[in-house]
Amino acid sequence: MVLHSNSDAVSTTGRCIKAGDLVIVYERFDSMKHVYVNPGESYGNRYGNFKLKDWVGKPFGSRVESSGRGQTGWVYLLAPTPELWTTVLRHRTQILYVADISLICTFLELKPGCIVLESGTGSGSLTHSLARAIAPTGHVHTFEFHLPRAQAAEKEFKEHGMGDIITVKQRNIEELGFPEELHGRADGLFLDLPGPWHAVASAAQCLRPDGVFCSFSPCIEQVQRTCAALEEQGFFAVRSMECLLRHYEVRQEKLISVDDVEGLHCQQVSAKRKRQEEFQSRKRQALSPATSPAPAAMHSNIITTSTTPASPQGAAALQASLAAEGSDAMIMEASLTAAEPLNERAAGEETATHQEGLYMRQKEMPMGPLQRIWYPLCFKQGSKVVSPKQKLIQALERN
Ligand SMILES: C[S@@+](CC[C@H](N)C(=O)[O-])C[C@H]1O[C@@H](n2cnc3c(N)ncnc32)[C@H](O)[C@@H]1O
The missing domain is CATH 3.10.330.20 (Vcp-like ATPase; Chain A, domain 2)
Structure with a gap:
């Protein structure tokens, strides 16, 4: 399998097929x-x-x-490659396809060296892409409670030269959570389970500060329950999204101009009929679209991502970096609900339901790499408490 730039498998140019490949x-x-x-x-x-x-x-x-x-x-x-494998693999379960996989790998912020946890393994479609993203120095720990599926996936990963960077274990993650030896070690964690909310508390234990949680669910009720569990566990910057893929066929077409049309009407009567026929035929061509959308042959569900609660270490590091900048801002740890809601909710949103309120706050969140640090904190300057958002604006203005 094509894995990383210095792997034997990477250079397809000139690499020859061997028996067993x-x-x-x-x-x-x-x-x-x-x-x-x-x-x-x-x-x-x-x-x-x-x-x-x-x-x-x-x-x-x-x-x-x-x-x-x-x-x-x-x-x-x-x-x-992982993308091609997703297209051709034998389905043991429903699988994830490239549109969702690319979004998941991006939001999990995977790079070489990362430690990723996944459950369930299913047919291993996503696992191949996770492994390629973290290779050659990272590791994917994937958990599946159905033994034959776990064994089949393990065999495939080995056959595809990924045995060293993927560990497959049979385990019921909703019931038992992730093993204790993985606590505090994961940079990213992904769930494709029927009840992902059952595993959120364990996910919080496994993720490092700044680690990213991501879950894939086919229906909104599952998403709601997962979001509620995430908030309960102190996760923040929760976003849910759906990713749709549309294919376009691009081809050349002749287009007619207004001059063409006028010219056709100015011709001699004897040539008129012939030209009109030509015109009609060209018009028909011009009306057919140059690009024709075709539905993608795959399903897409809702992906929920979130970042872990900021740790005391994260807050201390931020305090130190603010001090180094000469700022007198003090960082106070506060929960998202205590620090943020009144700032972020527009008038009228107070009456929104819990779930809607959660969603509105997400929509209001500023985008960018700083959000995970700024959001769970509030800042005290002198006697004045400023919101993270104001603080962010001040910081940007200073720079
Ligand atoms: C939809 S499949 C995952 C597909 C996978 N993402 C892929 O791209 O191939 C879901 C898998 O989760 C497994 N599963 C369901 N509940 C589980 C649990 N509590 N613990 C571990 N695995 C579980 C199922 O056996 C199934 O193989």
Whole structure:
């Protein structure tokens, strides 16, 4: 699997297929399969028959012809990547697709060296992308309560050269939480479980200060319960979003101009009918869209992300950095509800329900890398308590 820039697997240019390799077989733009290259076997599809021994030694990316008599079919042999694997893997469960995966990896702020916790593992679709993001020095600890699924995933990760950076364990995370040895170690934590709220308290124990929680749920009731659990555990900057993917086909079309139309009407009568026919035909072409949206063949659900409560260490570090800047601001720890709601709620929102209130506060939150530090705190300057938002504005003005 293509993992990281100095991995053996990364350079697909010139890398040749070996016996036992995983290859993504590209048949058409809408049809790909995966094949483990066993030289004793062959691969057949509607385009012909392919002897796998003929693929050994060919560079990844090669086009190969079918070998049967009179057959003219071909396929491309692509090097596997997490994105391609998501497209071709055998589904043992519902899986996550690239649109959601990309959003999740971005919001989890994954980079090489990160420690990520995941549950459930399912078919391992997301796990491949998590592993690629944290490779070569990070680690993914993934938990699945269904033993055969956990075993199948573990086998696949090993076959794909990810055995060293992914650990799979069978465990009921909703009931037992994450193991104690992972407490305080995770940079990011992801849940794709039926009842993610059951695991939020354990997530809070596992995440480092500034760690990010992310959960994927198919229905709004699950999201609401998870958000409530997050708030209870002191998480902040909670955001829920849905990610829709739309494919566009881009092609060239002829467009007609007003001059064309006027010109056509000014022609001699004898040529008029012919030109009118031509005009009608060009008009028909021009009316068909140059880009035609096609629905994406995948589901998308609601993703909830949040950051962990700021730790006393985080507050102390912030205090030190403010002091270094010559600021006399004092940091007081305060809960989000105590410090923020009146600042952030517009008139009338007080009557909103708990869930709506939570959502409104999210919408009001300033964006940017500082938010996770500023939000759970309030600042005291002299005798005047200023809100984090005002403080942020002052800090930005100073700079
Ligand atoms: C929808 S699948 C996850 C799919 C995965 N994200 C992927 O991209 O392939 C959910 C998985 O969670 C597992 N699961 C459900 N409840 C669990 C629990 N309490 N603890 C651990 N795993 C659980 C299920 O067995 C299932 O395999």
